[in-house]
Amino acid sequence: MNDKNYRETLVTKTVTATEREYINTVCDRCGDVIPAEGLYNTRDFCLRFSNGESYGNDGGNSTGWEIDDLCDACATDLKNILAKHRFVFSPIEVSW
Secondary structure: OOOOOOOOOOOOOOOOOOOOOOOOEEOOOOOOEEOOOOOOOOOOOOEEEEEEEEOHHHOEEEEEEEEOOOOHHHHHHHHHHHHHOOOOOOOOOOOO
16 A cells, blocks of 8 residues: 655745736827727727748747837827828728
């Protein structure tokens, strides 16, 4: 038989932990608070460039950059700047 003997010791520990609580999102350009989405209102902004290799289901790698959080005013400013430099925009319409 494999009986095992254990010794029990009462240990009291004090643990200090930092909790992170989401408060808000701020614009990456101007620092203004971006209002939270409402129940039926959505907003999405991401300008991304990445380059790498894909091996299908076996993984891959990429590097690049992105601007993820812009307020409506800064996103409009960026669009106007890009338009002045002859970038072409495609309209987005979604219905589901």
